[in-house]
Amino acid sequence: MTAPAAAPAPSARRLRTRATLLAALGEHGTLSRAEISRLTGLSRSAVSSAVTDLLDEGLVSETTSPSPAAAGRGRRAAAVTLRRAHALVLAFDFGHTHVTAAVADTTGTLLGEATAHLDVDNHPREVLDAAENLARQALDAAGHRLDEITAIAAGIPGALDTRTNVVRAPSTLSQWIGMDPAAELGRLFDRPVTVGNDAEMGARGERAYGTGRTVNDLVYVKASTGIGAGLLLDGRIYRGASGISGEIGHIQLPDTGTWCRCGNRGCLESVASIVEVRRRLVHVLAPGARPGETVDLPPLDRLAEIPAAARVIGEAGRTIGRVLADLVNCLNPAAIIIGGELGQAGAPLVHGIRESVDRYAQPAVAEAVDIRASRLGLRSELYGAIDAAIATATATTR
Ligand SMILES: [Zn+2]
Missing domain, CATH: 3.30.420.40 (ATPase, nucleotide binding domain)
Known part of the structure; x- marks a missing residue:
């Protein structure tokens, strides 16, 4: 087992910079150091040191020919090119x-x-x-x-x-x-x-390839059968003392008595999991369905167009947002990215979460957090x- 937690912090940061840089070069082919810095949000010095490492290892080459982006402006920028996908x-x-x-x-x-x-x-x-x-x-x-x-x-x-x-x-x-x-x-x-x-x-996926690329303090929420959060704090994944951080699905909501599989009552997961949301959607979209009957629902990303369904999704968003508001108060993240099956619901869900965060988090932290649905889908x-x-x-x- 290579335990993720075993990597020492400075090395983890270096590897992250490396992976980000390799990903940017993989996507764009050839880039100047300035372009790498702009695209990745990494500082010029971090880019410079990572490029030097990669040059030493023969993974990239650097020439003085103009990079494609610089050519049109007549500048001659050193261009860094990925030599090959080495592994x-x-x-x-x-x-x-x-x-x-x-x-x-x-x-x-x-x-x-x-x-x-x-x-x-x-x-x-x-x-x-x-x-x-x-x-x-x-x-x-x-x-x-x-x-x-x-x-x-x-x-x-x-x-x-x-x-x-x-x-x-x-x-x-x-x-x-x-x-x-x-x-x-x-x-x-x-x-x-x-x-x-x-x-x-x-x-990790959002930080490396999704909408969280330049964000060092982000909360990723996987809202599916369970609801869990991945925490990236100060540019590093935070796992906690025993690796079980981010279990927001078992944070208790006030005035909710639904039993949860963990044995407690009123956990977020017991009222806002995809299973519960689907149950409520069946209730509003197919009111004649018998209990346990299989009902084909429209895809979640189409529900914004159906007012009754959008209300159900919005309510789930406000419920999840109530818990996330406390997390925002505590951690002051720059971004919350909603993924998982429920994340597919998009705007009505995000608006519901936003409403609760604005209502329950302190203004100074609420206004600092950008809330979005994942663009990597599932x-x-x-x-x-x-x-x-x-x-x-x-x-x-x-
Ligand atoms: Zn629970």
Whole structure:
């Protein structure tokens, strides 16, 4: 097991800068140092030191020919070019009902991907076998072999104790409690595997590839079957003493008596999970449906157009926002990015959250936080796992 928490802080920061820079070069090909700084939000000195490292390692070349962007203005800027994607990584996103495997290079370019929909909670052994098959499918799609993979990382929707590496309660993966997913995956692939909580991976994904690229203090909320937060504070993932930070789904709301799977009543998750929201949507969109009847609902991103549905989503947003307001008071983040299935609902959800944050957080912190839906859709966690694997790969190949 390569425990994410084991990396010393300065090294983690250096790897983050590196991954950000490699991702920018992967996307744009050739850039001047000034352009890298502008695109990534990294300081000129951080870019300069990272470019020097990458030049030393032969991963980039630098010429004095004008970069494409500088050419039109007649300036001759030194242009940094990514020489090649020097390593391949394998990443997994384990959800409540799906597993996705992806092969990417160290620029973050996704080369192959495979997904299976299955009952992740109840069948850990079958899910791990499926992960192996999905990895092979993703590798086939990418035209590569497992022995070419430098590093592997996975996000799981469970509370992962960084002291013991085992899944702890409460977890949406009740049958995984007590398991060590990193050890299981490590055995499967015969090499160390980095495993992190899915919301933590979501925060990483948003920071590296999403709308949080230039943000050093962000809260990523995965609002799905469970509701969890990934915290990126001062540019670094914050896991807490035992790795279980961000369990906002079990923060109690006033005046709510609904039982939660954790044994308490009134937890955020018990009233605003995607399961509860879907139940209420069925009630307003298909009032004649019998209890337990399967009802096809419109996609969540289309519900803004249906007033009754938008009200249900808005109410869920205000409920989640009530808890996030306290988090905003406590942490003063620059951004809250909403992902997970419920995040797909977009504007009505974000407006509901905004309303509660403005109502309950102090004005000075409320006005400092930008609240947005993830633009990576349901892939923040997968991209976070890619980012985690790249961090390991680039450390390994140094
Ligand atoms: Zn609870």
